[in-house]
Amino acid sequence: MTGAEILPVEEAGIEDGKTGLSFGKFERSAGFLLRIAQLTVFERMFAELKDGHVKIGEFTILLAIAENPGVRQGAMADVLKIKWSNMTKLVRSLEERGLVERFVPPHDRRSVELRLTEEGRKLLETFTPLMFEADRRSLPMLSDEEHATFLALLRKVSGWPPL
Amino acid sequence: MTGAEILPVEEAGIEDGKTGLSFGKFERSAGFLLRIAQLTVFERMFAELKDGHVKIGEFTILLAIAENPGVRQGAMADVLKIKWSNMTKLVRSLEERGLVERFVPPHDRRSVELRLTEEGRKLLETFTPLMFEADRRSLPMLSDEEHATFLALLRKVSGWPPL
DNA sequence: TATTGTTATACTCTATAACTATA
DNA sequence: TATAGTTATAGAGTATAACAATA
Known part of the structure; x- marks a missing residue:
């Protein structure tokens, strides 16, 4: 078509x-x-990773938790620009699949802290190398120098400090 | 600039x-x-478009029609990566609002050719300058040289020829 | 038979408001 | 009163398949 x-x-x-x-x-x-x-x-x-283990958004959440163990659910939602109301379902789904642990700390029993389970960690470690291969391979038209420039400019546009 | x-x-x-x-x-x-x-x-x-005149996707469709008068509906859907089944509703909605004309050519009565109405043209002319101002202003952290480099790299990544 | 477009449907994402429980 | 999170719901956006009309 x-x-x-x-x-x-x-x-x-x-x-x-x-x-x-x-x-x-x-x-x-x-x-x-x-x-x-x-x-x-x-x-x-994501062409090769369409096999349904994790979705893009879920992968990002697992990553954010892995890099920020014990992160508060709402804080993570804000950074990822996901509404709290939607984050609830996402996190619960990951919890039900045994990838994420929710923990209510005694010092503030309104909040929820997030950590990866061992299974979540394994899954992330399995897929991260694939994602990076795919990431670089998805830009075959850029030389290494252009690729580096591209990343630097994207970081700048996104408001992140230089590497 | x-x-x-x-x-x-x-x-x-x-x-x-x-x-x-x-x-x-x-x-x-x-x-x-x-x-x-x-x-x-x-x-x-697209903060300019938040006032309910047209949505982002609709603006893009109007733009594509304006730049390619008489474009066939399905061809445009392919380029914009919109499914034909979804494009039907989008175009019909724009037609009902008097922004787009649908024309079935006699030489191939299966197809639908699209053109802007005068009102559609006006709307596009009103918002396009605002879009361009916002486009450049949305990248205040890039110098003019970096901006040019950024555009060139994005074109390359998107598979488009250099300017 | 193949192409163009439509209809129906469902599933994901996102957005909003009302609600709870804690602080 | 304010904050953290939940629930319910509605609206986009997107996907697939069945279908009609035309080539």
């Missing part, structure tokens, strides 16, 4: 290589390009 | 990484960083 016909482009609009569709001035838009790039990379990156 | 007013990071509502959470090795992942960067920039860029 990729029957996209080549359209004549009157003006000096830049054509998409595959389809012949132009996006005019917006091909100079960082936001627009970021969206296309993100979709493109994610498609490549 | 020139020495325009650059918003301070805090005012721009961009995460400053002072949240205390770490993402370890994944702060070197292009896919992960792309997702964060895209969310950040999009939030900023």
